[in-house]
Amino acid sequence: MIDSYAHATFDVMYVSENIPGPTEETLEGSDIARNFNSQLTHCCTCNDKCLQDCCECLKISGGANYTLIQNHTKGVYIMNRKNNVTCTYPVIECSELCRCSDNCGNRLVQKGPINSLYVKPSENKLKGLGLYTNTYIPKGSFICEYAGEVLTKSQAMSRYHYNEKHGRMNYIFCLNEHVAGKTTQMYIDPSSFGNIGRYINHSCEPNCEIVPVRFYYPLPRLAVFSLLDIQPESEITFDYGSDDINNCVSEVTRKLCYCSSNKCKGFMPYLPC
Numbered sequence: 001m002i003d004s005y006a007h008a009t010f011d012v013m014y015v016s017e018n019i020p021g022p023t024e025e026t027l028e029g030s031d032i033a034r035n036f037n038s039q040l041t042h043c044c045t046c047n048d049k050c051l052q053d054c055c056e057c058l059k060i061s062g063g064a065n066y067t068l069i070q071n072h073t074k075g076v077y078i079m080n081r082k083n084n085v086t087c088t089y090p091v092i093e094c095s096e097l098c099r100c101s102d103n104c105g106n107r108l109v110q111k112g113p114i115n116s117l118y119v120k121p122s123e124n125k126l127k128g129l130g131l132y133t134n135t136y137i138p139k140g141s142f143i144c145e146y147a148g149e150v151l152t153k154s155q156a157m158s159r160y161h162y163n164e165k166h167g168r169m170n171y172i173f174c175l176n177e178h179v180a181g182k183t184t185q186m187y188i189d190p191s192s193f194g195n196i197g198r199y200i201n202h203s204c205e206p207n208c209e210i211v212p213v214r215f216y217y218p219l220p221r222l223a224v225f226s227l228l229d230i231q232p233e234s235e236i237t238f239d240y241g242s243d244d245i246n247n248c249v250s251e252v253t254r255k256l257c258y259c260s261s262n263k264c265k266g267f268m269p270y271l272p273c
């Protein structure tokens, strides 16, 4: 994958995609590993371009994943699926394991992030840094991954409490993956190993969402897709708690949200405990 944002800093090791966190010899650790392995090795035998009716990767995904739209300069692939479909089927892209060509329309996230992103302090300094775009992004576009270490719940909770105790920002994202009637929960932490997506702030009225996408290897990718047309110089945001998993904590302990949307709920979502 080409990721032109890759760079080294003294406190963050840049990784373009999710990496496994520390091994955990527990039931939870082996459950997550089993789930990952069961997702491995999907591939198709299409000759060139993949079509919905015969491509195995598209069949598992419940239909076409992406659609090519044309504008006057170039074609752009956008997400083709409604939210309820995304929840029921995993998004599986074609990959090196498949026989189809590299130009197959079912390869998007693996081509890497768009190249218009930059990091700067947010308008409200209390949010810290934020991720911005210097070009227009059409609705449905893939922007970048939110990549870091994949952790079990107990690992995530212990890091979360450590961050709280030491007044450090929390980067851990809880992914609820709903596939075939089963929900798998996993935690992604880009604080020490992360990519450009680690700078995306929360908004109660976001312009992006996270979609789990798989190709080639079993860890899911957290792909950030635009929910709206995004204008140049806008901040990229998603809702950290869109599954409404946050009602188990009293409001006293919750952090204030500075997203400045008219629909702001006042508090940041909280990790499920």
Ligand SMILES: C[S@@+](CC[C@H](N)C(=O)[O-])C[C@H]1O[C@@H](n2cnc3c(N)ncnc32)[C@H](O)[C@@H]1O
Residues within 6 Å of the ligand: 126, 127, 128, 129, 130, 169, 170, 171, 198, 199, 200, 201, 202, 203, 256, 257, 258, 259, 268
């Ligand atoms: C994934 S990081 C985002 C990048 C971070 N702002 C930075 O400077 O590196 C998440 C952290 O950013 C801050 N943050 C993100 N969205 C926020 C919001 N809407 N209101 C207040 N703080 C926010 C919180 O400290 C949160 O723990």
